[in-house]
């Protein structure tokens with residue numbers, strides 16, 4: 001949520017700031033701004049409401065050769081999206097960009113009564129506070145920043161520059177990520193490493209409670225308590241191709257289509273189909289520890305939560321004596337939930353930065369419970385704070401709606417479940433079918449994507465005029481229905497809700513009329529006939545049903561059927577989810593909306 005960039009070096013700062021912001025635009029796109037300083041401290045501030053393209057238009061008339069600057073792309077919290085609320089914010093000689101929320105900004109505002117406020121943001125209060133300690137440069141900027149931050153309650157990733165010292169950037173973090181890129185005669189800064197790709201491979205991930213002073217050839221880090229920190233330089237592994245559209249019109253379609261390959265990356269070195277076993281090194285739990293597990297708490301938000309729900313359904317099918325509770329992080333963090341002995345928590349997050357998920361991780365860890373991360377973003381905060389973990393390795397997911405991460409999160413968690421079951425001595429004959437299907441899944445995904453793509457597009461053209469949709473499923477197809485409804489609503493703005501088939505008659509059946517269409521997931525299995533009866537109930541009320549099924553004998557007279565041909569049975573629902581992803585994509589494209597950056601949303605939700 002909100003993207004930050006910074007540059008100090010010999011090259012054109014505006015160029016890096018704008019290209020970096022474009023890569024971070026998924027973090028927020030309500031407004032954007034950049035500020036650069038000339039060698040003699042002349043400031044050029046450019047801000048624009050809306051997308052970075054608007055900023056670029058203004059920039060064309062204000063080109064500078066400045067070699068230091070900071071930039072920001074905003075997801076509005078305090079104050080509407082507008083130019084005056086856009087960052088950077090100014091207070092005297094100081095300019096600041098901020099990601100996060102200053103909770104006590106009202107109180108702090110009183111301490112800065114000399115400052116004439118230009119915006120409604122909490123961030124400007126922080127700029128003014130820093131300025132009050134800076135005293136026109138009579139104190140080092142870093143000291144003024146530290147003094148101000150000691151008074152702050154809330155979360156922040158900040159970058160600060162002063163016109164009086166146009167060769168340094170001071171940065172600090174608490175709760176909002178910052179990565180420093182170390183180049184030759186240049187130092188770069190970004191909210192995530194994707195903005196640094198192509199400039200440097202050397203990165204330093206700042207930790208909470210750290211503040212740093214960046215010049216073109218130095219990075220000095222210390223804690224807010226003035227203890228020096230020796231920086232750990234890490235290698236950025238992502239390449240440029242991974243963050244480009246690669247011939248696709250949108251990132252969403254690219255990421256849907258990448259799933260056969262991204263899942264292979266999740267499975268690499270972890271699955272032995274012949275033996276019917278899996279091996280995960282990352283969680284770092286000994287056999288004896290795995291054997292003892294009786295409770296699994298799975299924590300996530302949005303799509304990660306749905307992945308956890310689905311994985312939970314699977315794991316309890318093959319692991320004896322285990323209770324699984326999948327929880328929404330924003331709820332769980334404030335529950336007074338009792339965690340029994342022999343529990344392990346799976347912390348699921350694509351970005352590894354989601355504020356609520358991170359808060360749960362810290363809370364759970366404090367209770368002495370082992371935490372295992374199911375994370376995509378390498379080096380992210382959650383990945384670094386968990387006791388152990390499994391990276392899903394799907395590569396950057398840029399479209400705000402999560403797709404490829406979901407598939408791999410489910411399978412990574414199922415593999416963790418299989419690891420527990422193996423340790424508990426569950427018979428190979430029970431586990432082997434799961435492992436075999438996991439090994440086949442990437443190719444089955446490739447096949448279904450190939451076959452269903454145009455078919456779903458045709459269906460999308462028929463249904464994009466509806467305002468409401470109901471997604472239905474039971475057992476493992478229920479979380480698939482939930483994820484399908486989320487996909488549709490977040491990108492197409494069609495009001496979509498999911499229900500367990502069995503719940504239909506307890507309320508939702510009252511909805512069925514011509515304003516609604518229904519997507520029914522009907523996988524082969526022991527509950528198939530029951531689900532079919534539920535569809536009949538919808539049809540009897542003239543429902544507009546799209547059925548998604550892998551049952552060859554399916555013969556209900558519904559408006560549309562998407563038939564999945566697959567040899568898989570256990571993981572057929574995951575293949576059905578591909579249909580949901582494509583449907584959401586094509587409906588949205590037909591409506592002409594921005595499918596990669598839906599209104600009001602952002603990808604990395606670093607505020608509560």
Ligand code: G6P
Nearest residue numbers: 301302303304349350351354402
């Ligand atoms: C946001 C994104 C979703 C994502 C959720 C959790 O809402 O738009 O796509 O599922 O956050 O994010 P995480 O990075 O923790 O998986």
